[in-house]
Amino acid sequence: DGGITQSPKYLFRKEGQNVTLSCEQNLNHDAMYWYRQDPGQGLRLIYYSQIVNDFQKGDIAEGYSVSREKKESFPLTVTSAQKNPTAFYLCASSSGTGIAEAFFGQGTRLTVV
Amino acid sequence: AQKVTQAQTEISVVEKEDVTLDCVYETRDTTYYLFWYKQPPSGELVFLIRRNSFDEQNEISGRYSWNFQKSTSSFNFTITASQVVDSAVYFCALIGSNSGYALNFGKGTSLLVTP
Numbered sequence: 380d381g382g383i384t385q386s387p388k389y390l391f392r393k394e395g396q397n398v399t400l401s402c403e404q405n406l407n408h409d410a411m412y413w414y415r416q417d418p419g420q421g422l423r424l425i426y427y428s429q430i431v432n433d434f435q436k437g438d439i440a441e442g443y444s445v446s447r448e449k450k451e452s453f454p455l456t457v458t459s460a461q462k463n464p465t466a467f468y469l470c471a472s473s474s475g476t477g478i479a480e481a482f483f484g485q486g487t488r489l490t491v492v
Numbered sequence: 493a494q495k496v497t498q499a500q501t502e503i504s505v506v507e508k509e510d511v512t513l514d515c516v517y518e519t520r521d522t523t524y525y526l527f528w529y530k531q532p533p534s535g536e537l538v539f540l541i542r543r544n545s546f547d548e549q550n551e552i553s554g555r556y557s558w559n560f561q562k563s564t565s566s567f568n569f570t571i572t573a574s575q576v577v578d579s580a581v582y583f584c585a586l587i588g589s590n591s592g593y594a595l596n597f598g599k600g601t602s603l604l605v606t607p
Contacts, residue, residue: 412594419501421583421599422537429593437594469537471595480527481595483537 382406385470385484392457392464392491400455400487402470409474411453412481415439416467425468428453457489464491494519496586498598505574505605513569513582513601521545521588526560526567527595531581543567574605 383404392398404411410429414422424437428447442461447453453472457464467488471481495518505511517526528540541551543560551558555572571578581602585595 410593414597419599422595422597424594424596427594467535469535471537473593480539480542482539483529486535488535 383470383472383482383484385468385487388485388487390487390489392489394491395459397459398457398464398489400457400468400470400489402453402455402484403451404453404472404482405451406472406482407450408472408482409450410472410481411447412471412473413437413443413445413453413455414469414471416469416486422469425455464489494521494524494586494588494596496584496596496598498582498584498601500601501599502602503604505603507576507605507607508573510570510572511574511603511605513571513584513603515567515569515584515598517565517567517584517586519586519588521590523589525587525589527585527587528558528567528569529583529585531583531600533580537583540569571603574603576605576607579603579605 386401412427413425416422423439425443426445428434431450434445434447444456467486469486470484473479473481497516524545526543529537531537548560557570559568581600583600584598
């Protein structure tokens with residue numbers, strides 16, 4: 380089945396450690412996105428990529444890094460520089476026209492202790 | 493700048509009641525696109541509808557209907573005869589044609605439908 384796979388679903392890390400969240404899609408979509416969701420805050424854009432080997436910062440990129448070496452994959456690294464990393468992270472993809480609906484993964488809940 | 497406001501944080505209704513979720517937006521783009529997504533407890537966002545700024549025709553899909561009014565910059569969502577399975581967080585979102593390619597979301601409205 381076509382879709383977006385995020386792994387793992389739950390992730391625990393110690394403070395000060397970098398952690399990488401996986402996002403894979405088999406929809407042949409050009410564009411991919413990372414959002415962060417906090418209670419009462421809605422979804423905020425971290426990074427997005429419209430094409431392989433290119434990506435742009437979103438509204439809250441500080442403390443995060445991404446790569447887009449393959450069309451199917453858009454991993455997100457939460458670095459130790461991110462002050463409040465505990466959150467729900469959602470990955471999405473779209474056909475890349477900019478106006479197409481985005482399809483979302485099931486999310487990764489990251490808890491930093 | 494773009495902004496989406498969902499003033500209702502939480503709504504609770506009894507099954508079979510109708511409920512309307514409000515969405516007000518701001519954008520300087522003359523061409524833009526509005527979306528509604530549903531987030532059930534599982535966490536994944538489910539696409540419900542997309543509406544172009546030049547198409548103000550209202551839409552109905554089963555128990556769901558959407559009222560788009562450019563004059564008031566609103567894109568409201570109504571669920572008729574609500575059901576327990578409608579319980580979820582609902583997000584309104586906006587993309588402006590000249591403002592990038594990522595969705596700008598409202599903060600969401602949590603809908604609880606009780607039996």
